[in-house]
Amino acid sequence: MSVSALWIYQKERFPLAKTAPLLAVFSAASICVSATLSGRALPGWGGFLAGFLIAMLLFFQMRVCDEYKDLEDDRRLRPSRPIPRGLVSLRLIVTLGVLSLPMTAAVAWLWYPPVLWLLALVWAWLGAMTLEFGAPAWLKARAVLYLLSHMLIMPLIDLLLTGLEWMPGGGAAPDLWLFLALSFVNGCVLEIGRKLWSPANEIAGVDTYSRLWGPSRAALIWSGCVLLSFVLLVAVGAATGTVWVSVVLGGIGAALGWFSAANYAAAPTPKAEKRMDTIAGLWVFACYAIAGFAPFLVRLF
Template identity: 60%
Template sequence: MPLLRRLWIYQRERIPLFKTAVLLAVFSAASVNVSALLAGRPFPHWAAYATAFAISLIVFMQLRACDEYKDGPDDQRFRPERPIPRGLVSLRLILTIGAALVPVAVFVAWLYFPPLIVLLALVWVWLALMTVEFFVPDWLKARPILYLVSHMAIMPLLDLFVTGVEWLPAGGGPAAALFLFLLLSFVNGCVLEIGRKTWAPENEREGVETYSNLWGVRRAVTVWIAITGFSFVLLVGVGFATGHVVATAIPGLAMLVWAWTVAFAMRNAPDGKHQAKLDTVSGLWVFVCYSAAGFSPLAAKVLS
């Protein structure tokens, strides 16, 4: 097949661009909005939103490329149906694309506000350390909680850059309450990771590390329920900090009720159908969280 056709199939299987772009558009725009709301500043020029979105998308593509490198040996052995093991595209090609996006991201950041490159460099340094498993792969994999925490730390670092698109040009540093939003990004990363790696018993595979295999389905789902609850508490905290707690909390609470309904169904009857729903609702939870934090205050102002 032509190269472009093979790359299209690759993105569809490994990082669906439309779905990813929608989530990142909400994530990046909400982050810029929250940064401005917390500091009581007007929203920035549209170029800030375009910069935050473009570089967020690039970083997520690079995350996928680094995962392909990191997980390559296990994929060859246990997941031969994936695009690289089955020969659809080469690992070298995917890594080359990821590397080629570095100067693109640097140029986009420089074009908007050159000091942003420092924050972007912090993201890339952590991504590089993640790719080599912080030079202690066996030790880290033997400690799954520490593994999760170390890898999900990339989310608040990315969000520090994205919010920095707003607060760095404004001067004076980030708002004091921004740490709540960064912590929310970290917790939501855990929601996504545990949600997509909690499987029904019949779907477990040799060589594929899942939290359901590690802890058992009931405990993995219980942990997911607890983390989404903590995420909601942080969301409410962000609402208090922006001065729009009711507008922020209502959509979050509605989504939490639905998410927990799906989770309890998975815990009581762990099958493939409920596994798929838990995976889906994990992504929707993150989508609603950022939407509530970044856009509900705007809706409240319009309605008032």
């Protein structure tokens, strides 16, 4: 298999240009929030590097698991995707995913070996997700429960990433649950946002929230998730001493998201569909940047 084929695969299924910056901010913000809430100094650069590498490897493993469990649906409904069309084989992608497991464990162990317990927890949930918790048909028939059960992996990943700071630091802060809840809701923002399609792009048999709820209702539910995310962002800001920064900057970002959602609901065109996917990613990026870095910026001014 050529390197060029793998390069095309990552552009289509695991775009590094978009994924790496988001995960860099996500992982760094997690460590910063944990330290700020606990009143501890930041760990060394090794902790931030470990967090970024672990996040990248875990999200790649999530993509590999999706490729495995969705293969038959992709062959029937989305044959243009890389694996169904023969660009790369499932065996190759799964092999790369398996090889990434000891790499992830090694990074965690090199930083602080007890973190491996949190990593095992994430892997256990990822395995259960891949098997659809043993009830794939029942779960897929309940879209909201499916969404919530799968998005629970986000606070588990964040528990691991914050654990890079609080496990060697002496324990987690009581208010850390606010940040973990923010990660859960932001996972819903991303997941719903990427499945708000235009009627012209809907594919028979492919589950989207725009098909399930209709564009207007789906946009309203997405906006509600952004509202809850904004509330949690402000709560994290209150705990870290940056409430007004969170209110102002988060409010601007949330307003842009709600404006985009209203436009999509009024005219769910392919352009509006693409905008919703982009704005969902930007909102999550902004949330973590504000929550993680605002306390340090405030100290500079």
